Amino acid sequence: MIKKVISLVVLATIFTVCLPIQETNANTTGANLKALETTLTLDEAKIIVANYATNTSLSVDEAEKQLTAELESKIKEDRSEQMNQTHTTRGASSGKxxxxxxxxxxxxxxxxxxxxxxxxxxxxxxxxxxxxxxxxxxxxxxxxxxxxxxxxxxxxxxxxxxxxxxxxxxxxxxxxxxxxxxxxxxxxxxxxxxxxxxxxxxxxxxxxxxxxxxxxxxxxxxxxxxxxxxxxxxxxxxxxxx
CATH class of the missing domain: 3.90.1720.10 (endopeptidase domain like (from Nostoc punctiforme))
Structure with missing residues (x-):
């Protein structure tokens, strides 16, 4: 019985290690960036992340984390300013x-x-x-x-x-x-x-x-x-x- 349990644990470990983690990450690359910069398509976001990863020698995940962290910081700052104003900002060509x-x-x-x-x-x-x-x-x-x-x-x-x-x-x-x-x-x-x-x-x-x-x-x-x-x-x- 003990041998059977050990065998099952070993098989489960091997199966887990062999899961296609990279493929899953590849399928979601750019999603976080697109969620913040909503004018981008997912394909455009993927290309931006991939190019940045190549140019900086970062992994794709690290590259996207860096880009989204900067963008999140900008959005937070801008929304804080917006809350302190008495008007609502609109598109870049708007305003009275x-x-x-x-x-x-x-x-x-x-x-x-x-x-x-x-x-x-x-x-x-x-x-x-x-x-x-x-x-x-x-x-x-x-x-x-x-x-x-x-x-x-x-x-x-x-x-x-x-x-x-x-x-x-x-x-x-x-x-x-x-x-x-x-x-x-x-x-x-x-x-x-x-x-x-x-x-x-x-x-x-x-x-x-x-x-x-x-x-x-x-x-x-x-x-x-x-x-x-x-x-x-x-x-x-x-x-x-x-």
């Missing part, structure tokens, strides 16, 4: 307020906004004192008049703490990207190419890192999010729209 003309070429702005219930904010850059360049889902990178942009309460306008020559160079580069498609990938947008499809924060961040040689991402995580630019040591708020 208008931008003002900027002080300088190369100034940036941040407006609170949310997409599909996820608060993330939105950035753009002034390429002239009366024109901005931004990237939005509907059109991709576009150039519009400053007063063509609706913004939310507590939108901030900021200058950047480098020479005007570098600010102008950053603005000109951003303007050269008009017509590029929008990218839904915020989670690893620091790690992807600076040319081609890009979202709002990737556009502004790329302009300054390429043409002014400064990194305006506050925490320098895998993704540069709109609020990272707003809170950077390189950006200075000179006007809050209320």
């Amino acid at each position: 307020y208008k931008l003002s003309k900027s002080k300088y070429v190369g100034d940036v702005f941040y407006t609170p906004s949310s997409t599909l219930g996820i608060p993330h904010g939105h950035n753009g850059i002034y390429v002239k004192k009366d024109r901005i360049v931004e990237s939005i889902p509907k059109t991709g990178v576009r150039n519009i008049a400053y007063n063509g942009r609706n913004v939310e309460k507590n939108t901030v306008m900021q200058d950047v703490k480098v020479s005007q020559k570098k600010c102008t160079a950053a603005a000109n580069w951003a303007n050269s990207q008009v017509g590029e498609k929008y990218s839904k990938n915020f989670a690893t947008n620091r790690k992807t190419g600076k040319y081609g499809a890009k979202n709002c924060s990737k556009l502004v961040w790329s302009a300054y890192i390429l043409k002014a040689d400064i990194d305006i991402d506050k925490d320098k995580g895998a993704g540069v999010y709109p609020k990272d630019i707003r809170d950077s040591n390189y950006t200075h708020t000179y006007k809050t729209i209320k």
